[in-house]
Amino acid sequence: MQIGGLQKTTLIDYPGKIACTVFLVGCNFRCPFCYSSELVLPEKIQNQPQIPEKDFFQFLKEKRGYLDGVVVCGGEPTLHNDLEKFLAKIKKMGFLIKLDTNGSRPEVLKKLIEKKLVDYVAMDIKAPLKNDLYERATGVKIDLNKIRESINLLKNSSVDYEFRTTVVPGIHKLEDIVEIAKEIKPAKRYYLQNFRPEKTLDPTLLAIKPYSKEELEKIIAEIKNFFEDCNLRD
Numbered sequence: 001m002q003i004g005g006l007q008k009t010t011l012i013d014y015p016g017k018i019a020c021t022v023f024l025v026g027c028n029f030r031c032p033f034c035y036s037s038e039l040v041l042p043e044k045i046q047n048q049p050q051i052p053e054k055d056f057f058q059f060l061k062e063k064r065g066y067l068d069g070v071v072v073c074g075g076e077p078t079l080h081n082d083l084e085k086f087l088a089k090i091k092k093m094g095f096l097i098k099l100d101t102n103g104s105r106p107e108v109l110k111k112l113i114e115k116k117l118v119d120y121v122a123m124d125i126k127a128p129l130k131n132d133l134y135e136r137a138t139g140v141k142i143d144l145n146k147i148r149e150s151i152n153l154l155k156n157s158s159v160d161y162e163f164r165t166t167v168v169p170g171i172h173k174l175e176d177i178v179e180i181a182k183e184i185k186p187a188k189r190y191y192l193q194n195f196r197p198e199k200t201l202d203p204t205l206l207a208i209k210p211y212s213k214e215e216l217e218k219i220i221a222e223i224k225n226f227f228e229d230c231n232l233r234d
Contacts (some may be wrong), residue, residue, distance in 0.1 A: 001080060001083075002024060002026065002050055002080070003023065003024060003050055003052075003056055004025040004038065004045070004050055004075070005024070005048075005051070006022050006061075007020060008020075008059070009067070013071045013073075014068070014069050014071050014096070014120065016160075017068040018067055018068050018069075019067055019069040019098065020059075020060075020067055021072060022056060022071070022072055022075060023036070023073055023074060024072065024073070024074045024076075024083075025048065025050070025075050026038040026079050027074055027075040027079070027106070028076055028079060028102075028104055028140065029076065029102055029126075029138040030140055030201060031139055031201065032168075032171070032200065032205055033168045033200050033202070033205055034199065034201040035196070035198070036074075036075070037201050038208070039074055040075060040201065057089065057093075058196075060093055060095065061093070064094065066196040067095065068096055069097060069098060070090050070095050070096070070097055070098070071097075071099075071100065072086075072100065073086065073099075073100035074104075075103050077101060078101055078104070078108040078109060083140070084115070084117060087099075087118065088115075088117060090117075090119070091117060093176065094172050096119045096120070097118050097120075097191050098118070098121070098122065098156070099112065099118045099121050100121075100122045100124075100174060101121065101123055101150070102123070102124050102126070103123045103125075103147050103150030103151065104142070104147065105146070105151075106146050106149040109121070109153060109154075110153055112150060113153070113157050113159050118137060119159065119160060120159065120161065121160075121161045121162075122152060122163075122164060123150060123151070123161065124163075124164055124165070124166070125163050125164065125184060126138050126165070127165075127171070128179040128180050128183065129147065129148065129180075131144060133176065134147070136171060137154065146160070149161070150196065155187055155188075160188070160194055161188060162188065163184055163185075163191070164190070165177065165192055166193045166194075167193065167195060167210075167211055168208065168210075169195070169209065169211055170205070172218055174215060174216075177192065177219050177223070178219065178222060179193055181226050182223075182226070185223075185226035185227065186214070186227065187226070189227060189228060189229045190223070190227045190229075190230045190234065191229075191231055192216050192219070192232050193234075194210050194211060194216060194233075195210045195211075196210065197209070197210065
């Protein structure tokens, strides 16, 4: 497994759990607002120091009894052919697993859920489910049927899950968030994350002023009844 980073402790990435976060390299999206170009762009990946898999599992062995779970994110984890084996090894050590995904590979997600290799899934909804809007947000051509399949898969599975959107002025209008909410409702959780103009894949976005907290909270008030939980995350 190509591991591009490890956050040894997080109290916020896995709701209600003490976890670590492992970052896998490689992504099939090129979201202009992405903060992790070193995990996405091939020319940066080759210069990114990687953590040997054996060192990661030695770390987990030492953290038994302290950590509840492992957050597996990227990049896009479902691109890795050895992800199933990697997650199975984590589960065997007794840890819960939260998977962060862009939802572009529902066939992988389905298999992981069926094999009980994930306990919680966070899926990014990049934009309203229209080709032009989604492709503007992801920077690549998208098969929206796969995104829809992943959404429906999570909503109809027994696994715990959330949907989330990073809201970026110039890419998203505030009414786009209402449209997304209507497309994915009803669902357990939907969280908005405000854009931060720092370290973005597209450097022109560094000059963008984020929406105000008040603007986003007004949208949340409009859509919160569609979900069991709907909030703004920092």
